[in-house]
Amino acid sequence: MRTKLSLLTLGLCCLFANFANAQKLEIESIKKEDYIADLKLMKEIIEKQHPDPFRYISKEQWERNFKVNIQNIQKKQTYLEFLNNLPKIKDGHLSVSAPEEFYTTYFREKLSYFPIPLIMVDNRLFVNIKCSEVPYLSEIKSINGTETPDIIKQISEHIQGEGEIKTGIEEQISEDFPSNYALFIEPYANKFDIEYYNDQSNKELTKTTLKACNYYEIYYRSSQKVKPINKAENAVSIDYQFYKEQLTGKLTINTFDLPENEVYQKFSDFFKRINKEGYKNVIIDVRSNSGGDPKMAAILYSFISQKNFENKFNFKAKSITLTHTENLVDTNGARVNEADVTDYENFLYQRFTANGNMFFGNERIKEGILENFPADKDTFSGNVYVAIGGKTFSAAVYFAKLVQDNKRGVLIGQETGGNANNTFAGYFLNYKLPKTKVILRFSFTDLYFGDNPPSVKRGIFPEINLSPEQIIGYLRQEKDPEINYILEKLIKNK
Secondary structure, three states, X not given: OOOOOOOXXXXXXXXXXXXXXXXXXXXXXXXXXXXXXXXXXXXXXHHHHOOOOOOOOOHXXXXXXXXXXXXXXXXXXXXXXXXXXXXXXXXXXXXXXXXXXXXXHHHHHHOOEOOOOEEEEOOEEEEOOOOOOOOOOOEEEEEOOEEHHHHHHHHHOOOXXXXXXXXXXXXXXXXXXXXXXXXXXXXXXXXXXXXXXXXXXXXXXXXXXXXXXXXXXXXXXXXXXXXXXXXXXXXXXXXXXXXOOOOEEEEEEOOEOOOHHHHHXXXXXXXXXXXXXXXXXXXXXXXXXXXXXXXXXXXXXXXXXXXXXXXXXXXXXXXXXXXXXXXXXXXXXXEOOHXXXXXXXXXXXXXXXXXXXEEEEOHHHHOOOOOEEOOOOOOOOOEEEEEEOOOOOOHHHHHHHHHHHOOOOEEEEOOOOOEOOXXXXXXXXXXXXXOOOOEEEEEOEEEEEOOOXXXXXXXXXXXXXXXXXXXXXXXXXXXXXXXXXXXXXXXXXX
């Protein structure tokens, strides 16, 4: 849900956001006291403004972790150590972005990288590139004497997954293993002694040594990863293609953070063609959809619904008065002036009503939202298959929930990275910490689906979950596992 104010954005970010703010900063001049001051400020902001900071982690554990964070920074006062000791509350939308100097100084000049992109499947790591050093899809057993499960555990402790959901963390590790390994385990390694299994049938262990590579080398190698298979589909917001022999259309939506007119036009074009040409099956792929506006999810569902459906979601907040306004910045990193803060708080005051110790969105926040949503005139009545996974978040989870609750399709893939009932999304704030220039981004509202459902710790589970062996089998053929399973096993037999 957007307003005209630049304080507001929708979507998903990881622990380290993949953008950098342009604030000039002399990293080497930052003192221990500066790091600790910003760490304490971040802790205070989260405690005061976050809608439910202790939903997934207890207050006691939060305090214990913070003491350890302080101790670690007192022992080692570096910018990287500071970033590795930021508070974590298992909020998959909470993100941190460092200033440009960090990315230039560390990523491009200081860090050394494991030279092979890896993919994580079933708590195991496999080679995700065709290269000369190690065969494609070899399973890595250890790196520099550390077993793979321990490597995964160490990296996972630094990533803001959602609640108890593991799939979102797995996707982040798979997306950029070399950077994760450099940031969280060995930043300056010169070489990597590895053990790996080449032949999966007899588990013969092979040992070799790999030379570390620099930023530009790993950037090039990462561009050659085999998975994701359908890179063209991931390069745009909405894509569709047609499998004429199977009478199947595939619609890929990578974000719901789009204007309504654009979304509706593309969905309408796709389903009009499907209906006109008599297709019997539709595959909807939201595996890489990080969310956006829940209204767009409802519009999509209206094209497969056979009747009016319940479209209910709302927001709640612990406070609609913004804390530490002197540190608020817009999406470009510029400080927000007091007049804009006042206007924004007035906007919130009109749209949120106190109920107990929380504020809930009222009718004004629901302007333009149809709770009794009709099926579209071009609705599709055939078979529907929806691919979900660890990168499915926020409004994309809402779409999967509509499909599952209304029994209008088969969900296939992995558990969604976003929570099934509640997710910390909707109205985001950006805080720039004064000493380190880090930008902290999180939502001060809790987006919930339905009429204030109970809090859960897990995502939406698919009806069909491919086994690790099935996934690896498809990847050996360089085929998209979920999509080809649908085409070969579900649609072929109909």
